Each structure stands twice: as structure tokens, then as C-alpha cells.
Amino acid sequence: MKNRLIRISPSILCIDYNDDIVLKLALDKIEQSGAHMVHLDVMDGKFVPNKTFDHKLVDKIKDMTSLMLDVHLMVENPHGMISDYAKAGADLITVHYEAYENTDKLEDSLKLIKSKNVLAGVAINPKTPALKLKDLLKTGLVDVVTVMGVNPGASGQTIIPGSAEKVAEIREMDKRVYIQIDGGVTLKNVSILRRMGANIIVSSKAIFEAKNMKKAIKTLKGGGFINRIFEDI
Numbered sequence: 001m002k003n004r005l006i007r008i009s010p011s012i013l014c015i016d017y018n019d020d021i022v023l024k025l026a027l028d029k030i031e032q033s034g035a036h037m038v039h040l041d042v043m044d045g046k047f048v049p050n051k052t053f054d055h056k057l058v059d060k061i062k063d064m065t066s067l068m069l070d071v072h073l074m075v076e077n078p079h080g081m082i083s084d085y086a087k088a089g090a091d092l093i094t095v096h097y098e099a100y101e102n103t104d105k106l107e108d109s110l111k112l113i114k115s116k117n118v119l120a121g122v123a124i125n126p127k128t129p130a131l132k133l134k135d136l137l138k139t140g141l142v143d144v145v146t147v148m149g150v151n152p153g154a155s156g157q158t159i160i161p162g163s164a165e166k167v168a169e170i171r172e173m174d175k176r177v178y179i180q181i182d183g184g185v186t187l188k189n190v191s192i193l194r195r196m197g198a199n200i201i202v203s204s205k206a207i208f209e210a211k212n213m214k215k216a217i218k219t220l221k222g223g224g225f226i227n228r229i230f231e232d233i
């Protein structure tokens, strides 16, 4: 799986996103530094202990940037929120597998997301085995699998061992699906994650705390042949 185009999706979780000036500067800076998307971590204080923002912030960000909006819903009942995020301008909406453990509605949510012309993602927590997605991947309803490298809820955690292997397992099951790695990505561990098949790289700390953001994003992208050819497209 060499030479696949790598997409970079910086998460604004570690900046002061409630300050409009800070937010606008951050969005401009990641765009100018070569990011493709902006990763928006929605937390409801129930599915994860922390609470962040809702679709109103996504709506605001849509007017501030032309980057793709990558919405990661860490919420208890995502189904009823999908329309709000699609309306706010999300390009990718990711729901958690674990939010549906006691229901069979996950496929319905993915269908709903796709009916809005939005890419559909499914995230799995570190404790959820990759195999749980096997049948779902066969349905063709999943555009993106998000492998959580950490327990969701906060930026700046250390990646949990076995995350790269989990990426490889998903890649083995599905050669086509985008695999997003989220949480604990560093400039050091990114190359193994890419080699195992990850092609959307989420990072908050490694990007926003880098001394040179452009250089950090370049390192996260890697030097793949296709990446260089399409760099300016």
C-alpha cells in the first residue's frame, strides 16, 4: 500500500476555538501550511467526559475556511444530530461504533449521512477489535474508518500500543476505504501508521505545538510519490 495520497486533518481541540480571532488565525495557518481538512471534535459530556461544541461552531467555521470539514461525533445519540451537521456544511461525518452497541441503527445513520452527500465515517475505540467492522465494511456504506489511537476525550495523550496493527487489520479487510488515525499521532510514529495503511492523519498537538507547522505537516504527509505529484491540486 505504498504511494497512497495522504490527507492531513488538524484537530482544533488544543486551541482556544471559542476565540474567533484565534480560530480564524489557526484555520488560515493550517490551510497555508498544507492541511486538507479541519478535524472538529464534538463531545457531549456523556459519551466522553468532556464537552466541547456543537453544530453552531461548525456553521461558523464553514464561513471561515475552504478546508474540508471533518466532523468527529463523540456523542451518545449521534443519529438525531446528523442533519444539523450536514446542514452546517460538514464534508465528512464520523460516528462511533460504540454509540450503537445496543442498537442496530449504525447502518441507518451511515445511509442518512450519505443521503446528504456527505462522506460517512465510523470510529472505533482502542478497546473495540477491528474485526467488529468486517461485515459493515462489506456493505460499502463506510467511506472512512477512524482508528482511535487513544481513548477519546482529550488531546495530548500517548498512542495506545497496537493501534498501527489495528490500522493494518482494517487495511487487510478493505483496500478501498480511507483509514483515519486519530489520537496520539506524532512526527515519529506517523510513518509506521502510514505504512500500515492510514491515509487520513488527524493531529492536534503535533501540529499546533510544532515550532514549524509547515514542516510538521510535511512530515505527517510523508514523501510519497503520489503525494508530491498532487501536492498543488
Ligand code: DX5
Pocket: 011, 012, 013, 014, 039, 041, 072, 150, 151, 152, 153, 154, 155, 156, 157, 182, 183, 184, 185, 202, 203, 204, 205, 206
Ligand atoms: C481525541 C480527539 C482527537 C484529538 C487528537 O478524543 O478525537 O481528535 O484532538 O489530539 P492529539 O493529536 O493531540 O492526540
Ligand code: ZN
Pocket: 011, 039, 040, 041, 072, 182, 202
Ligand atoms: Zn477526533
